[in-house]
């Protein structure tokens with residue numbers, strides 16, 4: 001199996017804000033080219049250190065180790081799985097074992113139309129530093145996502161804030177995911193825990209997780225495991241970005257696979273950039289580099305896009 005480093009070179013987030021026009025232009029071109037060709041970009045984020053992620057895995061695990069009754073105190077039915085705690089039962093459609101999540105929304109007050117979908121998180125009091133550290137992680141991931149969305153806009157020849165305006169004040173979610181041990185895993189065999197899919201968001205930022213499992217699909221390379229947080233985060237293009245870019249950017253296909261009969265549980269962190277529910281989605285360009293858009297879906301609100309359009313593999317994590 002070829003390595004991730006052979007497929008994707010790494011960008012440094014700070015190059016976007018560099019005084020050097022060459023570095024900034026390189027960042028934009030590299031990010032845009034990589035999303036256009038593969039649907040993925042590997043990004044070093046100097047402010048987001050491995051110790052921050054390890055602490056995130058630790059506090060997430062402490063929360064998930066609470067009793068079911070305590071965790072359900074943080075379930076927010078009205079949020080449709082966008083804030084608080086959620087237990088997702090074993091689902092044959094997506095082929096995953098039991099999965100549970102904690103979702104954190106932005107600190108920013110949501111606009112009126114978003115209030116119903118983004119109720120307050122209600123922070124767990126049982127885990128020391130859960131709130132402060134999660135908020136820190138949210139800010140670090142949010143900053144990375146904003147820079148990358150601005151770079152996407154420049155690459156397409158659009159105004160800098162065309163994507164970030166759609167996500168501000170409440171759209172994006174930081175998730176802690178907990179894959180419970182797969183007790184039926186056969187020793188020495190590989191088991192796909194979450195089937196291949198693309199996310200239904202603008203972009204997703206992936207971490208390697210507490211234990212291996214995440215794999216991304218790169219044209220010409222096949223499935224590649226993501227195994228080192230020290231290499232930075234993986235940015236995956238997602239469904240809405242593909243739609244808004246008129247099909248210029250690809251969606252990044254990914255899956256979770258436990259190799260060699262591994263049965264340990266797994267905690268990971270994912271940040272998803274998501275427009276506010278009332279934001280209207282429509283292709284922002286009709287052609288790029290002489291090629292016409294291949295997107296023929298009518299304009300619609302983000303909420304309708306998420307919940308009314310059938311997606312063959314509709315998973316947002």
Ligand SMILES: [Fe+2]
Pocket residue numbers: 197198199254315316317
């Ligand atoms: Fe996903």
